Amino acid sequence: MGDKTCLGCRKRVVEVKLGFMPRSLCGKCFCRTVEKRIRRYIRLKYPFKKEDTLTILDDNSLDAKVLIFAMENLQKDFPFKLRIVKSAPCKGKVAVPWNLDDSAASFVESVVFKTAFKMPLAPLSVIHPDEIRIFSKIKGIKGPAGKRLSIRGKKVLEGLNKMEEKHPDIKFSILNFLSEINP
Numbered sequence: 001m002g003d004k005t006c007l008g009c010r011k012r013v014v015e016v017k018l019g020f021m022p023r024s025l026c027g028k029c030f031c032r033t034v035e036k037r038i039r040r041y042i043r044l045k046y047p048f049k050k051e052d053t054l055t056i057l058d059d060n061s062l063d064a065k066v067l068i069f070a071m072e073n074l075q076k077d078f079p080f081k082l083r084i085v086k087s088a089p090c091k092g093k094v095a096v097p098w099n100l101d102d103s104a105a106s107f108v109e110s111v112v113f114k115t116a117f118k119m120p121l122a123p124l125s126v127i128h129p130d131e132i133r134i135f136s137k138i139k140g141i142k143g144p145a146g147k148r149l150s151i152r153g154k155k156v157l158e159g160l161n162k163m164e165e166k167h168p169d170i171k172f173s174i175l176n177f178l179s180e181i182n183p
């Protein structure tokens with residue numbers, strides 16, 4: 001018992017514990033919360049109807065594989081059309097496989113270097129790369145890490161990673177702030 005029991009189901013043993021997670025969870029509850037957050041993001045940022053199509057940019061990264069996995073699961077409960085493309089089409093809204101690191105670092109980079117920034121539709125922007133790694137391990141999804149940041153963006157991420165040691169939810173705070181000013 002105690003902190004060894006999952007606080008989600010209160011049955012299974014804790015498998016996942018991360019600094020920014022409010023509750024320690026078993027693998028099953030952890031995966032459920034990850035998918036729930038992706039679905040909530042989609043509902044808020046891209047509310048679609050049954051006939052609508054969601055296009056996903058597949059850059060062959062682990063993030064893209066996880067995003068496609070979560071969207072195929074969503075299709076089981078809510079039928080919509082899923083289109084997977086290897087390069088961004090010029091027309092229509094496309095979901096990109098940016099994770100929380102990509103999103104937070106790109107945004108801070110634009111603030112620091114005063115460049116234009118427009119947050120794309122990125123359902124995994126609410127998911128930390130550590131969560132993506134654990135989720136994909138549990139689900140048996142494999143793929144290489146995505147390379148999306150510029151040289152400056154990588155520098156920014158290094159800084160954020162250092163800050164994260166003392167403030168585990170800093171990247172989530174940045175994303176929430178971005179979402180507030182740029183809904």
Ligand SMILES: [Zn+2]
Binds near residue numbers: 008011027029
């Ligand atoms: Zn559980």
